[in-house]
Amino acid sequence: MAASELEGFNLNNIAIMPKVQPEQQIALRDKPSSFASQPIYKLLRAFNLQQYTRKLTDSGYGEEVYKLAVLNGLQRDELITQLKPMPGHKAKLSAFFTVIDEIYPRQKVIEQIKAVTPD
Numbered sequence: 001m002a003a004s005e006l007e008g009f010n011l012n013n014i015a016i017m018p019k020v021q022p023e024q025q026i027a028l029r030d031k032p033s034s035f036a037s038q039p040i041y042k043l044l045r046a047f048n049l050q051q052y053t054r055k056l057t058d059s060g061y062g063e064e065v066y067k068l069a070v071l072n073g074l075q076r077d078e079l080i081t082q083l084k085p086m087p088g089h090k091a092k093l094s095a096f097f098t099v100i101d102e103i104y105p106r107q108k109v110i111e112q113i114k115a116v117t118p119d
Contacts, residue, residue: 038062043099047092052083068097069104070113 035041035053040062044050053062059079061067071079080093 035062039065044096046099047096049089049092049096052085052093055083065100066104066109068100069106069109 035057038053038057040056041050041053043065044053044056056062059082068076076097080090083093085093
């Protein structure tokens with residue numbers, strides 16, 4: 001497009017995709033585009049919060065949901081802040097953590113981690 005053809009377009013919201021190197025293309029192709037098989041997705045979906053699956057998976061909770069049970073209140077608040085939840089979702093995320101606590105009692109998870117962790 002010539003500069004004159006771009007006149008009147010708002011270019012501030014256009015994202016420029018970085019050039020992907022060949023070795024990165026292979027990694028991107030092998031990465032599943034859907035997180036529907038992740039345990040975290042299934043749990044989030046019960047609360048209509050599945051849009052946070054990618055961020056939680058990228059943070060290491062996709063397959064290992066039990067790790068969320070080990071977080072204390074402050075860590076959970078920080079995680080929720082990092083998720084940048086939509087209005088009204090903080091309450092749903094609080095309910096989500098209540099279910100996490102029921103499924104994975106914090107003290108039992110900590111004991112099991114200690115049992116399999118070498119001194």
